[in-house]
Structures are given as structure tokens and as C-alpha cells.
Amino acid sequence: MQFEQKVNCFVVCSLFSLVVIFFTVGYGIFIAFINYSIANNVVLPIIINTWAFTNATSKAWEAIYLKNSSSLDAIEIGCNTCEEQQCDFTVGFGGSPDENCETTLDAFIMDGATMNIGAVGALRNIKSAVSVARRVLENTHHSILVGELAKQFAVSLGYSEESLSTNESIAKCNDWKKISCQPNFWTNVKPDPSTSCGPYSPKQTKIQNDKNVGIDKYNHDTIGMLAIDAKGNVAAGTSSNGAKHKIPGRVGDAPLVGAGSYADNTVGGAACTGD
Known part of the structure; x- marks a missing residue:
């Protein structure tokens, strides 16, 4: 034994x-x-993209391979393509309207060589969100700008101001209101947010556990893109119009460093999308 x-x-x-x-x-x-x-x-070079956003990948690849552009250029071009083509209606204008039927955008870009970042959150009335994020990266000492003042920053640099809503996005928002604003992102308020639209006020009772807000395959996505150029420089970026029926002013994960994406020349890059 x-x-x-x-x-x-x-x-x-x-x-x-x-x-x-x-x-x-x-x-x-x-x-x-x-x-x-x-x-x-x-x-090298390498382009990696989430989901089947092949046009975005192709445009980024054309820039980084055929034109020998930098990884940052490729990220901006790839994410711009999705913003213009409204990929899955989770990126760019005309998708994911908030409770006020307005579409706003979040975007992020990171340079793995310098570890510098630029981001915008709840950006209003500017279609090229990732380009504005790059302006934050390259033309300011800040990391993120949000909301109405992020729009003013973009306009001051020459970006055109235009509505991000479409007839389709407004119709979807109105249809949502017809079904008592379900699902939504409110909790511990009155009237009961699981059966009624607002306006709401806080409950004077013990805080309850969060409810399931109905996130499914039709309410996440977002483009996350990674690039390594011929010099080995890594870059990462994301662009999103956020969660459908979000509370106005909400900033999601996409423009947050380490939550939306991340890049480091000494390690690599990563992107994660959705909530």
C-alpha cells in the first residue's frame, strides 16, 4: 500500500x-x-473590433495598413465609421434615446505609448464623438468632458452642431412612453417606476434592492476597437450612444478608462462593451 x-x-x-x-x-x-x-x-499592424462591424474594421485597416497611419488614427477612423453608419443603432446618432427622446454620445480613446486618454460623456448635438474625445486627448490637460459644455468645446474647435435624434429614434421613445416607460432605470421613487412614467420623487422609506432593468442583446453592444500599428504602438477606443431610455445626463462605461477600453504598449489592450 x-x-x-x-x-x-x-x-x-x-x-x-x-x-x-x-x-x-x-x-x-x-x-x-x-x-x-x-x-x-x-x-503587425493589427485591428480588433467587437461585434460584426466589418466596415469599421475595414476602414481602420485601410488607414493603418495601406496608408501606414498610426494606431490612434485607425481607432478614430474605425469608430467614426460606426458613428456615421449607426452600427446596430447602439453607436452614433439616432439610437438609444433617453427619457427625453434625445440621443447623446459617449466616446473614449487611449494612447498606449503615453498612457494619455481623452473622453466625452453625454455629448449633445455632435456626431463625431470619438474625434472630440481625441481633441480632449491631444489639445487639453483634461481626461473627460461631459454634457452641454463638452458640446461647446467641440463647437469651439470647429465641429458642426446638429441634432442626434431622428424620426425613428423619437418614434421609439414615444412608443416606450405608451407602455408606461418600461423598462427604465429608476428605483426607490414614487410613483412606482415599474408601472408608471415620471416625474418621480424620492421615497421616504428603506432603500430596496435594485431591480432588473431589462438589459438584453438589443440594449448593449457598442463598438470597442484595438489597434497596434507597424511601430508596435497600441491604441484603444470606444463609442456608444449609451443605454436605451437612460435617465438624461447618464454617462456609461464606454468613456471610462479601464471600463470601456484600455491600452498599454508594455502589455497590450482590452475593450469591453455594454453595461
Whole structure:
């Protein structure tokens, strides 16, 4: 019995050691391959995009590969494409109206070489949200501008002011109001937000647990994009019109560093979209 236990222990320990060696060597090979690839331009440039927003990917790829543009340029061009084409109606104008039937935009861009960021939240009446975010990155010492004053910032730099609402987005908002504003993002208010529209006032009772606000495959998406250019510089960006029927003034995850996306030349990049 003791002999069998020793044999079993030897086998298990040996297998564990082999696994550790395999992953250690494998990781070393992987890092060496990445370093070699960057040094020799074997696998670069790279464009990665969430969802099936292929036109955005193609435009970003055209910029970074055919025109040898920077990773920041590719991110801006790719996200701009989705803003113009209203990808899934979760990006750009004419989608996700708030309770007042207005569409507002969130966007973010990050330079992995400098770790600098630029973002806008609840941006009103400016279609090129990610471009304004880049202006925050490159032309200010700030990280994020929001709301009406973010719009004024954009207009001061020459961006055209125009409504982000469409007949379709307003119709969707009015249809939502006809079904007692369901779902919505209110809690612990009166009248009961699960059965009625506002205006609301705070309840003078114990705070209840949050309810399910009905987030589904039709109420998230958003474009998240990563790029590595021929020089190995990483950039990340996001653009979104936020959650449908949001409370006016809400800023989502998309323009928040580390929540919407992130880039670091020494590590890589990541993007996550939706709530």
C-alpha cells in the first residue's frame, strides 16, 4: 500500500512538474514570438473590433495598413465609421434615446505609448464623438468632458452642431412612453417606476434592492476597437450612444478608462462593451 501511494505521488508530482515546465517554456516562447514579431513587423499592424462591424474594421485597416497611419488614427477612423453608419443603432446618432427622446454620445480613446486618454460623456448635438474625445486627448490637460459644455468645446474647435435624434429614434421613445416607460432605470421613487412614467420623487422609506432593468442583446453592444500599428504602438477606443431610455445626463462605461477600453504598449489592450 505504501509503495502504491509513493508511486501515485511520484506520477502526480511528475505530471505536475511537466505541466509547469510546459507552460513556463510555452509562455517564454510566446513572449519571444511577440517580441520577434514586433521587432520584425511580422504580424503587425493589427485591428480588433467587437461585434460584426466589418466596415469599421475595414476602414481602420485601410488607414493603418495601406496608408501606414498610426494606431490612434485607425481607432478614430474605425469608430467614426460606426458613428456615421449607426452600427446596430447602439453607436452614433439616432439610437438609444433617453427619457427625453434625445440621443447623446459617449466616446473614449487611449494612447498606449503615453498612457494619455481623452473622453466625452453625454455629448449633445455632435456626431463625431470619438474625434472630440481625441481633441480632449491631444489639445487639453483634461481626461473627460461631459454634457452641454463638452458640446461647446467641440463647437469651439470647429465641429458642426446638429441634432442626434431622428424620426425613428423619437418614434421609439414615444412608443416606450405608451407602455408606461418600461423598462427604465429608476428605483426607490414614487410613483412606482415599474408601472408608471415620471416625474418621480424620492421615497421616504428603506432603500430596496435594485431591480432588473431589462438589459438584453438589443440594449448593449457598442463598438470597442484595438489597434497596434507597424511601430508596435497600441491604441484603444470606444463609442456608444449609451443605454436605451437612460435617465438624461447618464454617462456609461464606454468613456471610462479601464471600463470601456484600455491600452498599454508594455502589455497590450482590452475593450469591453455594454453595461
